[in-house]
Amino acid sequence: MSVNTILFDLDGTLLEMQTEPFIEQYLRALGRYVGDACDTKKLIALIWDATKAMITSQEADKTNEQVFIEYFREHGEWNIEEIWPIFDAFYRDEFPKLVEHTHPSPWAKQIIAGAKAQGFRVAVATNPVFPRDAIHHRLAWIGMDPEEFELVTVYEESHFTKPNPGYYLEICKKLGVEPSECVMVGNHMQEDMVASKVGMKTFLVTNWMEDRGEPSYPVDQKGTLEELHQAISGRSGVFAG
Template identity: 30%
Template sequence: MYIFVDYDGTLVKNSEEKFMKTYFSILSRKVKLPIEKIFNLVMDSIYEITKIEDPSKNLFERFLESISKKTGKSKDYWYNIFLDFYKNEFDELRKIIKVNKKLTNFIKNSNYKFIFASNPLFPEIAVKKRIDFANLSPENFFYIATMENSHYAKPNPKFFAEILEKIGVAADKCLMIGDTENDKASEKVGIKFINVNNFKPELIKIYFEKYFS
């Protein structure tokens, strides 16, 4: 069986809002722009790439194009800025992370195959660090969604459908653990959803037997 897992509010107890507040504070310092300006630039670009579908380009390519058009600076400029940021300053975020030990220990000690299904709004270098922040390793996951290998984002059900197609697994072999309606969108493609607040390791086998036997 395959278990999709969200990150913010799920693998870690931090809400996405708290994480992003600290993230943009650090990014603002990096790019030497007021926090409000870099926040609006990034979030407007994220909104654009998640609302306007273009399966011919991955989310990272589309993000770089979008922010480049908004600023008049090249895609290479923004690529290098973000790459350096994720190599260096991004590590400062580790100090605010509160790990959901019950879930991360379950992942480390289980024979299920886990899919890292946080919204793919970070490139691979950042995603791997986020996994490390949660005291996990990329090797703990059968598949990891990133900006580079994704063309859709939650709550678009195509995000889940694309992963199912890539790993060659039917929805009725999967479960999604998350904390928001974005994660519950998995049910639109047939992946059962369980709220992380109801997660108990001993109940996962029972849950699979109940719904997928």
């Protein structure tokens, strides 16, 4: 089958940034915002552990949000009904300020515009370990709206995370496409290029490339954001057929 759908990673790909320093700043900001409401160190440790529970979950009948909340209830010492509104307020009011720890560039809009001009379907395949608000804010930082994509993966609606191959199969099911019709574009060897395991073609973006060494996956094409734009607009390489 010929390629008709492009899945784009967000952090480090469409949104230029280094992921680990950003996560550090995010957790610091959350800790400051929560303040005296709870023991900050315990809370952040619990958030990390609940996130790991989402990443390792194989329960296809539970959303990532459900897995996170269940872990939080079972292992935390706080009343979730009291602390959740604090989280919601943080994502609404404080999370947008974290844009200063990223490097938005014009390439994102140009790449998406180029893909649409060539008739490709486009979706944002960002790791759904964040609430919808946090992901939509990050799209806004590159000047884009969720409505500009056929799908944006968020933890309220996704049942798997990267690097689980099931995450990519779920996207295909939602879009009604076969993996062989898709190209996964991302900057992370382990989390994005794993899409090759389900039969997707892959494009590794090198500007903010991340590679933990193992495991390693086949890369069909790689290049900078500028080279990605050229390949999509010219329907060359993995985007040719």
